[in-house]
Amino acid sequence: QVQLVQSGAEVKKPGASVKVSCKASGYIFTNYAIHWVRQVPGQRPEWMGWINAGNGLTRYSQSLQGRLIITRDTSASTAYMELSSLRSEDTAVYYCARLFYYDSSGHLPAFDIWAQGTKVTVSS
Amino acid sequence: ENVLTQSPGTLSLSPGERVTLSCRASQSVTSTYLAWYQQRPGQAPRLLMYGASSRAAGVPDRFSGSGSGTDFTLTITRLEPEDFAVYFCQQFGSSPQTFGQGTKVEIK
Numbered sequence: 609q610v611q612l613v614q615s616g617a618e619v620k621k622p623g624a625s626v627k628v629s630c631k632a633s634g635y636i637f638t639n640y641a642i643h644w645v646r647q648v649p650g651q652r653p654e655w656m657g658w659i660n661a662g663n664g665l666t667r668y669s670q671s672l673q674g675r676l677i678i679t680r681d682t683s684a685s686t687a688y689m690e691l692s693s694l695r696s697e698d699t700a701v702y703y704c705a706r707l708f709y710y711d712s713s714g715h716l717p718a719f720d721i722w723a724q725g726t727k728v729t730v731s732s
Numbered sequence: 733e734n735v736l737t738q739s740p741g742t743l744s745l746s747p748g749e750r751v752t753l754s755c756r757a758s759q760s761v762t763s764t765y766l767a768w769y770q771q772r773p774g775q776a777p778r779l780l781m782y783g784a785s786s787r788a789a790g791v792p793d794r795f796s797g798s799g800s801g802t803d804f805t806l807t808i809t810r811l812e813p814e815d816f817a818v819y820f821c822q823q824f825g826s827s828p829q830t831f832g833q834g835t836k837v838e839i840k
Contacts, residue, residue: 652831652832655830703776703777705777710786711764711783715764715765715783716783717767717782717824718783718822719769720782722777722778723776724775724776
């Protein structure tokens with residue numbers, strides 16, 4: 609079945625970097641974009657950025673520009689999210705999600721598949 | 733950015749009741765770019781509605797969505813035990829895409 613599976617929980621010290629993987633299965637990886645969203649418990653989800661899994665084009669949230677890098681390995685059908693210079697405010701659950709267009713003209717977008725999430729804790 | 737404000741913050745209801753959730757945008761959103769998600773505790777969000785009013789695959793028909801411009805609504809006609817969760821709206825119409833803060837539907 610179509611699914612995304614992320615790597616496990618991480619505990620990092622302030623100033624360190626974290627890299628989370630998101631492995632796709634059940635569909636053609638390069639046909640869809642993968643987005644990254646993070647969520648502090650009890651708060652609204654925050655969109656972080658995305659990658660076109662086909663051509664590798666990326667776009668990042670302005671608030672994370674300079675600290676966030678999203679990459680992909682098409683041979684492994686896996687996307688990666690690396691966040692550097694971590695601070696306590698980056699403690700959150702990080703999700704990858706597939707962007708699906710329900711209309712062939714590029715309209716009706718939605719995140720139809722989500723991975724299980726990866727808890728990242730930043731603490732000294 | 734387009735700020736989505738959901739109301740109410742929490743609803744305490746009983747199974748079988750009807751519930752209406754609101755999502756108000758600070759800037760107009762084309763309805764084709766508005767989605768709703770359900771999130772149960774400890775789980776990832778699950779897509780419920782896209783294009784404001786179209787149900788995603790497998791979503792029961794007790795869920796419906798409507799709205800346009802800056803005001804959107806998600807309605808659950810008869811609450812089932814599995815519907816007690818947090819609901820988020822999301823807009824893709826302007827960058828950055830944004831989410832509402834969520835409405836929690838809890839058992840009374």
